[in-house]
Amino acid sequence: xxxxxxLSIFLAIKTILRGDKGSFILTILIMxxxxxxxxxxxxxxxxxxxxxxxGKINYQxxxxxxxxxxxxxxxxxxxxxINEIKDFYYIKAVTSHLRTGATLINDKNNDGRDVVRFxxxxxxxxxxxxxxxxxxxxxxxxxxxLRKGDYGKAIIGADVAGGYGSSVFPDDLEGVRPGDTITVxxxxxxxxxxxxxxxxxxxxxxxxxxxIVTQNDLKSILGTTNESSEIIVRLTDRSLSPVAVxxxxxxxxxxxxxxxxxxxLEFGRTINKSFxxxxxxxxxxxxxxxxxxxxxxIFVDIVNRRKQIGILKAIGIPEGAIMYSYVIxxxxxxxxxxxxxxxxxxxxxxxxxxxxxxDFPMGDMVPSIKKSALKMxxxxxxxxxxxxxxxxxxxxxxxxxxxxxx
Numbered sequence: 079x080x081x082x083x084x085l086s087i088f089l090a091i092k093t094i095l096r097g098d099k100g101s102f103i104l105t106i107l108i109m110x111x112x113x114x115x116x117x118x119x120x121x122x123x124x125x126x127x128x129x130x131x132x133g134k135i136n137y138q139x140x141x142x143x144x145x146x147x148x149x150x151x152x153x154x155x156x157x158x159x160i161n162e163i164k165d166f167y168y169i170k171a172v173t174s175h176l177r178t179g180a181t182l183i184n185d186k187n188n189d190g191r192d193v194v195r196f197x198x199x200x201x202x203x204x205x206x207x208x209x210x211x212x213x214x215x216x217x218x219x220x221x222x223x224l225r226k227g228d229y230g231k232a233i234i235g236a237d238v239a240g241g242y243g244s245s246v247f248p249d250d251l252e253g254v255r256p257g258d259t260i261t262v263x264x265x266x267x268x269x270x271x272x273x274x275x276x277x278x279x280x281x282x283x284x285x286x287x288x289x290i291v292t293q294n295d296l297k298s299i300l301g302t303t304n305e306s307s308e309i310i311v312r313l314t315d316r317s318l319s320p321v322a323v324x325x326x327x328x329x330x331x332x333x334x335x336x337x338x339x340x341x342x343l344e345f346g347r348t349i350n351k352s353f354x355x356x357x358x359x360x361x362x363x364x365x366x367x368x369x370x371x372x373x374x375x376i377f378v379d380i381v382n383r384r385k386q387i388g389i390l391k392a393i394g395i396p397e398g399a400i401m402y403s404y405v406i407x408x409x410x411x412x413x414x415x416x417x418x419x420x421x422x423x424x425x426x427x428x429x430x431x432x433x434x435x436x437d438f439p440m441g442d443m444v445p446s447i448k449k450s451a452l453k454m455x456x457x458x459x460x461x462x463x464x465x466x467x468x469x470x471x472x473x474x475x476x477x478x479x480x481x482x483x484x
Contacts, residue, residue, distance in 0.1 A: 085395070089403035094410065097379075108371050109415020110422065116364035116455055117423045121445035123353035129441040131343060133282035137212055139342045141319045142326070144309035145335045152305035159309060159331050166325060168318045171210035174306035176202035176296045182238060182289060183261040184251040194252050196238050200262060200289045202296030211312045214278050214290070221256030221276030228292050232272040234260075235286035236279035262289065268299050281441040354451075361455050368415075369462030372408045377470035380404065401471045408467020409460070416459055423447065 094102065135141060146153055153159065156174050164172050180200045186192045205224040209215040214233075215223040219242060224233055236242035240250030254260060254274055263269045272291065280286055297303065313322060319338035326336050390400055428445055435442035 083402070085399040086402040086406055089390075089395075089399065090406040090410065093379075093403065093407060101375075105371070105375050105411050106415050106418065109368060109411055110419045112364055112368050112371065113416045113419035113455070113459060114423055114427075116361060117419060117447060117452070118427060118445065119360055120357045120451045120455070121423070121428070121447050122443075123357055124448040124451065125436075125443045125445040126438065126440070127350045127353060128446050129438060129443045130349070131339070133280065133441045134284075134343055135316070135339050137214060137217075137280040137282040137285040139339055140211060140310035141313040141316055141339050142311040142322050143337055143339075143342065144311070144326075145337070146307070147333050147335055150333075152302065152307060153309060153332075153334055154305055155332060156304050156306040156309060158304075159334075162329055162331060163311065163326060166322070168313050168315060168322060169311065170314050171207070171312040172309065173204060173207040173211040174293070174309045176293055176300065176302065176305070177307035178202075178296065178300060179265040180289070181263045182234075182251060183263065184254055184258070185261070186252065194249070196249060196251050198238055198287050198289065200264070200291060200296065202291055202293040204293050211310050214280060214285070217278045217280045218276045219279045221274070223276055223278075224290065224292055226292070228275070229295050230270070230272055231275045232260075232262075232289050232291045233276040233278055234274050234289050236277055237283055237286040238289065239274075239277050242277065242279055264299055266300070270299065281439065283440075357451055358454075361451075361458055364455075365458035365462040368412065368459055369466035372411060372463050372466030373470055375411065376404050376408050376467045380470055401468075404471035405464065405467045409463050412459055412463030416456060420452075 144153060144159065153174075160172050160174065163169065178200055180198065182196045182198060184194050184196075186194065203212075203224070205215075205226055205228070209223070218233070219236065221233070224231065234251075234254055238250055239254040241253040241255075251260065254277070256274055256276055258274050259271050260274060261269055261271050272289070278286070278290075311322065313319060316339070319340070323336050323338050424447065428447070431444045435444050437443075
């Protein structure tokens with residue numbers, strides 16, 4: 079059997095070296111393009127999922143979030159909790175938010191006639207701590223970020239402001255700009271005017287649909303002191319979030335809900351499953367195409383070499399050695415095409431999109447190769463290559479010598 083294997087490899091090498099170079103290059107290019115196309119589509123789906131997750135983590139939830147339990151309105155001992163957890167080795171930043179509902183009112187001409195309203199939310203932040211955890215400050219598209227002493231001033235999301243080409247809502251405030259003043263009517267019936275000092279655009283619509291003021295400003299409206307609506311925890315490594323949740327629960331800081339980013343992104347997980355299903359279907363189709371290409375290449379080559387195969391059999395070359403030489407040849411085309419396709423994707427296409435990301439509504443998307451999808455694609459391609467090269471080989475090589483010589 080070992081002798082036949084060596085003979086099969088020898089025959090495969092000689093056939094490849096003596097074959098038409100143009101056909102060889104074309105075959106490799108076809109396999110490369112098929113595999114590259116499959117990787118690219120998969121990487122787009124993965125990139126969209128990663129972009130959505132990053133948007134939620136970086137601009138809304140962080141890696142771990144403390145929230146009041148159902149029935150409670152606030153986390154009552156905010157500063158104590160922050161002091162207890164801030165020195166864990168994996169903590170990068172901690173901040174707290176106050177949240178409340180409100181109606182935002184824009185009297186565009188200050189005449190009481192062209193008035194537009196937006197029912198949304200207001201977030202109270204500590205600007206100094208906030209920028210280390212939720213980096214809205216780098217997403218200011220007009221004006222400036224909030225400062226510690228700002229009172230009666232606010233920054234507003236692009237989806238609320240309107241006119242920044244990003245609104246996902248049918249109604250907005252129709253073009254609020256830095257320097258404009260809007261009225262905020264809070265759910266407790268207190269109204270206050272705010273000067274808009276900046277407009278931000280994170281492309282996370284939950285964040286971009288809010289008005290942000292300083293926490294001290296909002297505390298004066300809500301009558302709170304050491305309370306918060308949520309505590310956002312940022313970690314040095316996202317994978318440590320389950321460890322952080324367990325550590326925080328052991329501290330017995332109070333009756334609060336402590337969740338990591340995976341728990342908060344259930345909607346995103348549903349989308350990911352849909353993408354995975356579509357990707358699996360496309361992998362099967364792509365593998366079928368690859369197998370069909372190999373089948374046609376091997377079949378055409380065998381038909382053109384029937385007499386040569388008949389001569390090889392006549393001089394005593396085993397059928398198995400001849401047959402497996404074609405299988406080896408088909409696998410060579412398959413593996414080389416996959417390798418070149420992966421290298422082009424990894425070091426060409428992805429690097430290009432890192433410099434020129436795709437502008438999606440949920441963020442700037444860079445294609446990303448998912449290891450499990452790559453592994454499955456390789457397995458399916460190898461199976462397709464084996465089947466595509468084995469079927470025509472076994473059909474033709476087993477014919478009688480006289481039939482092959484005709």
